Amino acid sequence: MTRGPAGRGPRFSTRLLLAQSLVLVAGALTIWLVASAVGPSIFHEHLDRAGDTHSTEETQHLEEAFASAMLVSVGVALVAAVAAALAVSWYFSRRIQRSIGNVAAASSQIAAGRYDTYVDDPGLGAEFATLAATYNRLAGRLEATESTRRQMLADLAHEMRTPLATIDAHLEALEDGVRHLDSDTVTVLRSSTHRLRRLAEDIGAVSHAEEGDLRLDPRSVDATEVAATAVDAARDRYEAKGVRFDVDLHPAGRVDVDPDRIGQVLGNLIDNALRHTPAGGRVTVSCRRVDDWVEYAVADTGDGIAAEHLPHLFDRFYRVDTARDRHHGGSGIGLAIAKALIEAHRGGISATSAGPGHGSTFTVRIPAA
Numbered sequence: 483m484t485r486g487p488a489g490r491g492p493r494f495s496t497r498l499l500l501a502q503s504l505v506l507v508a509g510a511l512t513i514w515l516v517a518s519a520v521g522p523s524i525f526h527e528h529l530d531r532a533g534d535t536h537s538t539e540e541t542q543h544l545e546e547a548f549a550s551a552m553l554v555s556v557g558v559a560l561v562a563a564v565a566a567a568l569a570v571s572w573y574f575s576r577r578i579q580r581s582i583g584n585v586a587a588a589s590s591q592i593a594a595g596r597y598d599t600y601v602d603d604p605g606l607g608a609e610f611a612t613l614a615a616t617y618n619r620l621a622g623r624l625e626a627t628e629s630t631r632r633q634m635l636a637d638l639a640h641e642m643r644t645p646l647a648t649i650d651a652h653l654e655a656l657e658d659g660v661r662h663l664d665s666d667t668v669t670v671l672r673s674s675t676h677r678l679r680r681l682a683e684d685i686g687a688v689s690h691a692e693e694g695d696l697r698l699d700p701r702s703v704d705a706t707e708v709a710a711t712a713v714d715a716a717r718d719r720y721e722a723k724g725v726r727f728d729v730d731l732h733p734a735g736r737v738d739v740d741p742d743r744i745g746q747v748l749g750n751l752i753d754n755a756l757r758h759t760p761a762g763g764r765v766t767v768s769c770r771r772v773d774d775w776v777e778y779a780v781a782d783t784g785d786g787i788a789a790e791h792l793p794h795l796f797d798r799f800y801r802v803d804t805a806r807d808r809h810h811g812g813s814g815i816g817l818a819i820a821k822a823l824i825e826a827h828r829g830g831i832s833a834t835s836a837g838p839g840h841g842s843t844f845t846v847r848i849p850a851a
């Protein structure tokens with residue numbers, strides 16, 4: 483008996499063939515038994531009805547002849563049928579075995595970390611096609627997760643290097659007596675530790691958010707009020723920079739959300755818009771009801787975003803203009819947190835832009851209560 487690759491019992495094709503053989507043999511036996519039980523008595527009845535004139539001995543001989551002719555022909559037919567059916571079953575078992583073998587081989591490749599493996603549709607029907615497609619999606623996701631993880635570690639190291647180098651250099655200068663612990667030195671040291679602390683907090687927040695382990699405190703609130711609160715908190719900063727702040731809040735009904743978290747997301751979008759809009763520009767915050775959703779939008783007339791960056795904005799540590807955005811103090815985590823928070827509220831967040839120099843619009847949708 484052929485053994486499976488992992489040695490756990492016979493191969494699938496062998497099992498399938500065995501099962502089919504059992505069915506065939508059981509069928510053949512049943513036909514044989516029924517034919518030999520029913521056939522002779524029907525023949526006997528026909529003879530009787532035809533007004534049998536033969537002697538008892540002749541009748542018995544006739545019946546025996548019928549029984550043996552019937553059993554031989556049924557027997558030969560059954561053996562031929564079983565043989566033909568087994569051949570067909572063997573062919574199909576082999577085909578199924580080969581297709582499943584391919585899927586199994588591809589999935590072991592994926593398990594071994596080769597995520598670029600592609601599982602072909604085995605051509606065995608809808609369920610197997612779905613299985614293959616699911617494997618491919620799984621591999622894709624694993625690959626994405628793995629590359630995010632690698633990227634995140636690299637980014638993290640990169641983010642830590644600058645403040646650490648600054649602290650190191652200043653401590654060394656203090657030790658050598660080149661510098662003294664005056665207020666300038668303290669300010670530099672403080673800003674570096676501040677940067678490190680913020681990084682640690684952001685990373686903590688984003689991992690909590692992405693693992694779905696967020697302490698949300700949802701309650702029924704007025705959707706428009708949530709936006710109004712976020713707007714009020716930012717007004718002074720807009721005035722200071724000379725960016726016009728337009729507000730277009732329509733009554734949108736109630737939402738079951740954690741208002742602090744939604745406020746945090748809107749505040750983040752409003753801050754980003756201010757950062758990327760030069761003085762004289764305009765930012766519009768709006769809120770409206772669209773079918774079963776409450777839709778918030780923050781639209782600016784500022785820097786805009788090139789199409790190739792749009793799909794990555796919500797990734798951790800993603801910044802369009804790395805040097806400039808870092809200079810602003812951003813870690814590129816705000817939108818990743820925003821996305822996780824909105825998804826925890828069963829909503830969605832998206833960004834559009836007509837291109838660099840043409841402003842951007844960030845839209846948040848939350849199911850209405």
Ligand SMILES: Nc1ncnc2c1ncn2[C@@H]1O[C@H](COP(=O)(O)OP(=O)(O)OP(=O)(O)O)[C@@H](O)[C@H]1O
Pocket residue numbers: 684754755756758782784785786787795800801802803807811812813814815816817818841842
């Ligand atoms: N309104 C906007 N206009 C143009 N670019 C934007 C806008 N909002 C975000 N971006 C781009 O998307 C990137 C990611 O934004 P995100 O809020 O995640 O990070 P950040 O603002 O740089 O840092 P953080 O929010 O962690 O302080 C930004 O660095 C910026 O390049």
Ligand SMILES: [Mg+2]
Pocket residue numbers: 750753754812815816817
């Ligand atoms: Mg931000």
